[in-house]
Amino acid sequence: MDDVKSLPSKDIILQRESRDDGRPSPEFGKPMLQNFLFDLSYRNLNHGSYGTYPREIQKKLRHYQDLAESKPDSFIRYKYPLLLDSSRAAAANLLNAPLDTIVFVPNATMAVNTVLRNLQWNADGKDEILSFTTIYGACGATIDYMVESNRGLVSSREIVLTYPCEDDEILSLFCAAVETSRKEGKRPKICLFDTITSIPGVRFPFEAMTKLCRDFGILSLIDGAHGVGQIELDLSTLDPDFFLSNCHKWLYVPRGCAAFYVPPRNQGLIRSTVPTSHGYVSKMPKRANPLPVGRKSAFVKNFEWMGTIDNSPYICVKDAIDWREQVLGEERGIREYMQNLAREGGKRVAEILGTEVMENRKGTLTQCAMVNVALPFRINTSASKTDSTASPKGERLGTSNARNSGEISISESIKIELSLRGGAEADEYWLPEEEVLGVTEWMQETLIRDYKTFVVVYPHGHRLWTRLSAQVYLDLEDFEWAGHTLHELCQRVAKGEYLD
Known part of the structure; x- marks a missing residue:
């Protein structure tokens, strides 16, 4: 198991002065994008699903x-x-x-x-x-x-x-x-x-x-x-x-x-x-x-x-292995950058959303290059379309209908207000279980259509989560952008846009 220490966020974007072999250290982050094939308008925050490969490897393939x-x-x-x-x-x-x-x-x-x-x-x-x-x-x-x-x-x-x-x-x-x-x-x-x-x-x-x-x-x-x-x-x-x-x-x-x-x-x-x-x-x-x-x-x-x-x-x-060594340096350095970026980037996204990163007490879940951040939605498994006591879609936690129905706990029914970047307030909302698939599909399609990016949105443990991937061509700014984008998208869900 890699022994990767979490770095202060400001150090994530800094590169080593030289590699172990004496050559200049690669400049990870946005400068690395020139080696890949992405559309300039697209942010690839979901490397984990399909991966990608550099231009040089495309030449080899052909x-x-x-x-x-x-x-x-x-x-x-x-x-x-x-x-x-x-x-x-x-x-x-x-x-x-x-x-x-x-x-x-x-x-x-x-x-x-x-x-x-x-x-x-x-x-x-x-x-x-x-x-x-x-x-x-x-x-x-x-x-x-x-x-x-x-x-x-x-x-x-x-x-x-x-x-x-x-x-x-x-x-x-x-x-x-x-x-x-x-x-x-x-x-x-x-x-x-x-x-x-x-x-x-x-x-x-x-x-x-x-x-x-x-x-x-x-x-x-x-x-x-x-x-x-x-x-x-x-x-x-x-x-x-x-x-x-x-x-x-x-x-x-x-x-x-x-x-x-x-x-x-x-x-x-x-x-x-x-x-x-x-x-x-x-x-x-x-x-x-x-x-x-x-x-x-x-x-x-x-x-x-x-x-x-x-x-x-x-x-x-x-x-591909040769390219990694020649352009990116040793494998350990690649892993360190990605894993630290995932950790620190995930924290930034959670701060912006007013939620949390999926992690256990020993910190083992995030010892990889992907990170999961909670979205401000809870899933009400007891509500149904035929239940007259079910609260309206997208209703805030803590509204009287939800509390009186007895379908969510008192602790969940308290409106959560957190100070976020820019002084925004974050509300947690709840969704009836039968609405979850429609919401996640709408969010993912909207990310591609309106924001030219994609992250996986999924239910787990009665909450909605998102999974983001770190990579050598990404940096903290990409995660901050993702956080603000997801915050805006969640507000659109809360307003019921997914029902249109």
């Missing part, structure tokens, strides 16, 4: 595509595998993993599907897949599909998490779930968990969870979609059973590309790629393979070719 078109067979059959191996080696070095454990797939969801679809479930029907309610939605849907399609051979068990919470609470809930599963005659076989969850965007205690899985004899499947390029990762020390991480999010690799790690002890479990292709080693009579024969392991060879698609992003991984 160069490889041009090579493929100039001599298709020569490049695809013979040159591409060599370039792929170079990128695999670069990723393995960054992740501190043996080369023969690292392959590439299009995205993290594909890697999760690859693991779960390859596992063999016991005929007694006792196997269980454990996960948390905060895992990525597509991964949760994959678990649902595995349960439904295997018709009684495997079941699932979700562990409910509500943030902010302490890491120890998460670990205790996991231990309790394992105990309950076994008492019910089930067999916890594999657990899917994150390095950094997507929503909320918080750091998960994946190191301790991996050890617990090992102690319990449960396979660990780590969704590190937000891992590589954002936090330090050492897979040899971590030693998970399966690990995956999107390179196109925080590592500046073109979409889509994910590193997929399987240690030798488990490679025999992953017999097929998704979809199955030429590398599959069948128990049936051997089929002809039109691709060149190599001396690589069956696992590596299996993932070298998964059908005819544009694999150019895979071979950009080495270029």
Whole structure:
């Protein structure tokens, strides 16, 4: 885990005088924008969803595509595998993993599907897949599909998490779930968990969870979609059973590309790629393979070719890692800037909104480059459209209708007035639960249409929150702008504009 100290806000925008190698330190913040491809009118505050890549990497991508078109067979059959191996080696070095454990797939969801679809479930029907309610939605849907399609051979068990919470609470809930599963005659076989969850965007205690899985004899499947390029990762020390991480999010690799790690002890479990292709080693009579024969392991060879698609992003991984070192400096410096900017920027946004940052007592949730800030809206889960006592949409906390209905607590019903930048007052409002989806959709669409930016707005723990991403091309001014923009947007919601 990175030992990153919070810096005073004024120091966030200052750069080191020189790098460890003696070269001038990069100037992070707005000067770094010249290296990227953003529209000049757009502020990219949501790097976490889709990532981006520099102009130089775009040139590399197109160069490889041009090579493929100039001599298709020569490049695809013979040159591409060599370039792929170079990128695999670069990723393995960054992740501190043996080369023969690292392959590439299009995205993290594909890697999760690859693991779960390859596992063999016991005929007694006792196997269980454990996960948390905060895992990525597509991964949760994959678990649902595995349960439904295997018709009684495997079941699932979700562990409910509500943030902010302490890491120890998460670990205790996991231990309790394992105990309950076994008492019910089930067999916890594999657990899917994150390095950094997507929503909320918080750091998960994946190191301790991996050890617990090992102690319990449960396979660990780590969704590190937000891992590589954002936090330090050492897979040899971590030693998970399966690990995956999107390179196109925080590592500046073109979409889509994910590193997929399987240690030798488990490679025999992953017999097929998704979809199955030429590398599959069948128990049936051997089929002809039109691709060149190599001396690589069956696992590596299996993932070298998964059908005819544009694999150019895979071979950009080495270029992206080289660019980071040459232009941005050491990985630790990149992480420090982003994590400190997320912390300090999140505090600024919370000050402007009169709310708070999602954090626990030990400060572990914000040990990443994303930050979650509460919006001034509470969710009333008991109000409904047919309930005559429900208060009007967007009504302030503390109005008589809301208090008299008994649907919110006295502490919630007190009007919250906080002194903000510019002397503004902040009111907290409450929303009936059935209005939440409409409000969040309206806010996100309005951010794009009227403000030329985007942040994720989502409900969690009976409140609305927003998730912001820090990056080397952003600075504190961007977060302050985001705070004022969100403050204005929340006022528009409170006036009922989302109902128009």
